[in-house]
Every structure is written in C-alpha cells, then in structure tokens.
Amino acid sequence: MDTAERLVESTRELLWERGYTGTSPRAIQERAGAGQGSMYHHFRGKQDLAVAAIRRTADDLRTRAAAELDGPGTGVERIAAYLRRDRDVLRGCPVGRLTQDPDVLADPALHAPVTETFDWLCGRLASILAESRATGELPAALDPDDTAAAVVATLQGGYVLARAAGSREPFDRAVRGAIGLLNAAKGAA
Template identity: 70%
Template sequence: MDTRERLIESARELLWEFGYVGTSPKAIQQRSGAGQGSMYHHFRGKPDLALAAITRSADELRDRAEAEFSGPGTPVQRVTTYLRRERDALRGCPVGRLTHDRDVMADPALRRPVEETFAWLRTRLAGVLAEAVAEGELDAALDPAATATALVAVLQGGYVLARAAGDAEVYAQSVDGALGLLAGHVRSTST
C-alpha cells in the first residue's frame, strides 16, 4: 500500500473511531507511518484527506450493498442477505456515524458523500422492493420507497441501540424485527 493509500485508510479508521475533531493530522500520520511532508504532498490539508476517507467509506458501503442487491435469489432474499450481512454492530456504520459529527455535517463538501450514500441506498433498496412487488413476491400494498427508508432507519437505529446497550444482539433483534415486518407482506405462493 502506497503512502497516499495508507493516509486514506488511517483517516478512515480514525474518523470512524473518533470523529472529525478527534482525528488530528498528527494521529493520521502516526497511524499511517507517513510524515507531515508526505501528508501535505498528497492532500491540501485535513479537510481534503477527510473527504477522500469519507468518500472511500461511502464507496465501499455502496459497492458491498450493490453486490448483495444484485446477487442471486429473489428480491426478498437479496434484501434479507443485505440486512443479515455480518456487521460490527458495536462499532457502528462508518458512514452513518458521521451523521452525528457536527463538523462533518456542517461542511457541505464532507457532508455530500454521506448524503449521497444514504440517498443511493434508499433508492436502490426501494428498487429491489419494487421488483419484489412487480414479481408478486410482496403484496401490492407495500410502498417500496417508504419501506426502504424504514429498513435503512432500522439498520442505523440498530447500531445506536446496540452501542447504547453494549450488546450486538440488540442489533440482531432490530434486523429480525424488520424482517418479521417485511414477512407480513410476502405473498403466499401456494395455491
């Protein structure tokens, strides 16, 4: 991994752990093993490096979700795969945690990849749910956009509840609950 990549990866980890204010250029340099000159050779400053790190986290979240949404199985099976994917519930979502960071949300450039990622996620998930409705897997009364928004909120809220309880099982319960509600809209295929 070259110096630029080490800086981005170090910034990603530190932003996830400590937020924007708690992530100093010195801490990034120490974690990456890069000197100050190297950091400023590759990035104009902390905001520029933070933007690269946030964008990388957002891209990885989208890539992983897309692999699950376009993977094998029926639409509901793909949604289930996405929701049940193994996550570090006590650590939280690397993108979702940034919404609690006042400095990230106050900076339009840093906020943009966070906003765009959640907008993409809701839209893409709504598309998979709409596919399930169109194929008759889910009943026509289900609103794909509202359901997608609720499912994303359950995941993000599940992280919050698990962290508050110090128990990853709370996150698993939130996913189980969401899937139980979704199951209420699955159309019976037996005749």
C-alpha cells in the same frame, strides 16, 4: 501501500473510531507513519484527506451492499441477505456515525458523500421492492420508497440500540424483526 494510500486508510480508521472532530492531522500522520511534509505534499490538509477517506468508505459500503442486493433470489430474499450480513455492530456504521459529527454536517464537501450514500442505498432498495411488488411477491399497498427508508433506518437504529445496550443483541433483534415483517408482508400479497 504508498504514502498517499496509507494516509487515506489511516484517516478512514480514525474517522470510524473517533469521528472527524476527534481526528487530528498529527494522529493521521502517526498512524500512517508519514511526516507532516509528506501529508501536505499529497493533500491540502485534514479536510481534503477526510473527503478522500469518506468517499472511499462510501464506495466500499456501496460495493458490499451491491454484492447482496444484486445477488440471486427474490427481492425479499436479497434484502434479507443484505440485512443479515455480518457487521462490526459495536463499532457502528462507518458512514452513519459521521452524521453525529457537527463539523461533518457543517461542511458540504464532507457531508455530500454521506447524503449520497444513503440516497443510493434507499434508491436501490426501493427499486428492488418495486420489482417485488410488480411480481406479486409483496402487496400493492406497500410503498417502495417508504419501505426502503424503514429498512435502512432499521440498520442505522440497530447500531444506536446496540450502543445503548452495550451489546449487539438489539441490533440482531431489529434485523430479525425487519425480515419478519417483510416475510409477513409477503404472506399478505
């Protein structure tokens, strides 16, 4: 990895572990094994680097979500596969955790990729749910946009419940609960 790459990857890790406010330029340089001059040669500063890091994390999340959501199976099966995918639960969602950082929310350049990621995810799920409704897998009464938001919220809230419990168990329960509701809704179609 070249220095610019190491700086971006180190920033991604630190943002996930400590958030934006808790990440200093010095900590990024130390983790990347890069000097201050080298950091300012490649990036204008912490904010510039964080934008690059958040964009890359958001791209990764989209790529991984698409692997399940564009895979084989019915709409409900693909959404269940996406929900069931193994996650580093107690570390939290690398994108969702940024919403707890007031400095991220206050800075449009940092906030935009967070908003866009959830918009993309809700939109992708809504279009799968709309297909499932069209093919009769899900009942006509189920609103695709509302259901998509509930699915994404279940994951994000699952992380919150896992942190509250100090255990991944409530996350796994919430995932099974959302899949159980989607399967029950299938039975009503």
